[in-house]
Amino acid sequence: MHLFKNTNFDFLRWRWHAVALSWIVILAGLGVIMTKGIPRGIEFAGGTSVIAQFDQAPSVDRVREALNQNYPGGGENAIVQTYGDPALRQVMVRVPEVGAEQGGSLTATADAISQALQKGNLGNPKVVGTEIVGPAVGQELTVKGTQAMVLSLVGILAYIAFRFQFSFAVGAVVATIHDLLVTLAFLAFFQYDITLNVIAAILTVTGYSTNDTIVIFDRVRENLRSMRRDSLNDVINHSINQTLGRTVLTAGTALLSALALFVFGGEVLRGFAFAMLVGIITGTYSSVFVAAAVVTFWGRKRVQATEAASAAAGAQPARRAKAQRKVKAS
């Protein structure tokens, strides 16, 4: 079975449209973040969250009412939502307050919430989980998360520059940054909490989205040797067409597993799976439309210069040529 056979799309012709589309999505995401903000998970924002299980599932409104009446801070700033499988009759209440960061009273807020729920006569709530995060934690996580993100981008840049050429590395890293921004934009559109898990997913997207790009680049490198008379644009277009089937297929299998996680993985993993879904789709898109296009902007001269050099090297004794053949791949 062949998904795409002998296609001949002119992908590079569409690169400006692609750039425009990407910018629209990214800027729209930025707009949402500026106006509505992007909700931060409790690990980053700090606060107290209590998950309670009830005998009968109460409505979110009634829980909020109970907080309004019995919780000192009121229900105004509380996030109330049903949690997990509806059959489990669980509700999560999250407030920005933390009991004083001193001694046992860290739990004061959590205790106040559970008392408010008890008094609300909502059907015998039982606290099954609490999470309390002091303000110092979020700051440190933000710093560490940013560090990890930047360092892994630099690492990938260095590796690809080492294995290919610098212009290819730039293409791969620009594509990856693009994927991160688009993923972030979609998280903002759908107002998913930025949690530790979501950051982990974004970091995974960093690693994964270079995969398709590498496959295409490998083919470009191979074709640069066999298509000596063609322009760089033609070589890139041809390479993308040749690898189109596997680019879509690999994304498809990865999507299947991310989809399974999104639908069945439960409450805690939903944001994670969503970020992975978006990341996989945009990773595929950027491999085809962004990465190679960047190479054509950035590296036309360099690629040709290296190409000339490797043509010259072709005349060299067999040892060098053999080494190059080893590099040929996919």
Next chain:
Amino acid sequence: MNKNIRWKVLTSLAVLVIFSVVGVYPIVASQFGITSPSALMDKQLKLGLDLKGGVHLVLRVKTDDALRIETESEMERVREALRTANITSTSIAAPSSTEFRVEGVAGQDAAFRQATADALTNFDRNPGAGGTYAFTLKPNVAVALREESVEQARQTIERRVNELGVAEPSISRQGQAGDQILVQLPGVSDVNRAKSVIQSTGLLELKIVENGATGTRDELLVNGQIPEGMEILPGVSDTPGAAGTTVYYLVRKAAAVRGTDLRNARPTIDENNQPAVSFTLTQDGSRKFGTVTEQNIGRQLAIIVDGRVQSAPRIDSRITTDGRISGSFTQEEVQNLSLILRSGALPASMDYLQEQVIGPTLGADSIRSGITASVVGLVLIIVFMLIYYKLSGVNAIVALLFNLIILLGLMAYIGAVMTLPGIAGFVLTMGIGVDSNVLIFERIKEELDAQRGVRAAVNAGFSRVFLTLLDTHVSALIAALFLIQFGTGPIRGFAYTLIIGLASNLFTSTFVSKTLFELVLGRRQQVAALSI
């Protein structure tokens, strides 16, 4: 079968058997209650707190406390040395946690320098105008003290948690400043007891009472000030009628006996049949205690725990080894206090930064949805590969199952912890793992289209894709490695799953899958077509 293939098949099977025994069998065995040798079961894949349920605490050690204690005790030693050398001064005080000042020393510079020479090990001495000397804690000593206090706190918490009888606790340091301690207590439900036992400083001091008890602090002041070398501490009144109200004691700052002189502490009952804690002192402590009690017969001795006077009995005779702390304790308080005293004092106080309690039902829900997602993901991928690659899809599925077994086995073997994000990593490994097979198979198809023979096409497919696979795996690995450094427990579980999955996938998708092809193709003389 030629020798080469036989060797490859044997290697693959050996890997399969080893990892099945290490990783998969213990899970199945414990699920169905099959009794097995403990050597096997002990290496079982560990579940993280988020799946098992339990308490996750992050504490910050206030390392400034440790510096303050060092500064103040050095200051007391200097005060003592000056008294012995008959050097007068107008004031001796510590304005910050790393500095103390001696002011108004009247023209005895040489004698002063000699008397305070011992302080120079850890402090810098800076003379100022008017007989003022500032002693500042040396920066390298401060760094070492901070480091030491966090490490000591970690060890103390570990001892306390072990005494609480928690199975498989994990106590580790974290945070960029290195002053945070992460405590994970799987399966603990009584959070409050665990928290108070962990956090209590557990500092026992016995000090001679100069005045008290009084109802207010002010009654103890002399000329509106606390007399030098003294301090005022709160306590609880035990006089009938006023029991439970706060009273104050004026005590000598220098402790007669400290927690470090303690050898043991255990619950007991006092003369009124109330729960109390009895303690035994070390040899050194007994000697000091004997001297102090002998010199102060008839006076009160304050028994102070964490800065609060628990009781202040009168010293009737010389006491050496044994003592008792009584107060209005409940049975549980007595048990906690003796546990805390036994495990040693914390070098500094701590506060809680983060607390997470995961009830066992929440963990069970997570495991259930994780398993559902894994099964659904696996089935989706199997169906897809079979439809798209027909019989070669079987090859990819066998390689995938190999990969998952190796992943579970390796995680169990190295003692990595499976967390909920780890399960996500497991599911993603399936989807990303078969990508390698897709790349290889697509290449084989391409070679077949170029009118190559089947065997040549298969060989070319594997050999040409290998370097691409290496590149994709390495770049994914780079991102995963930085995840370890970023994350705490659950995220680390994810990163480990991802890394091990990537490494084993490289093996299964190239070596195992190739061996399978060779095995199938090798039996036939002529191969006309490949089901791919």
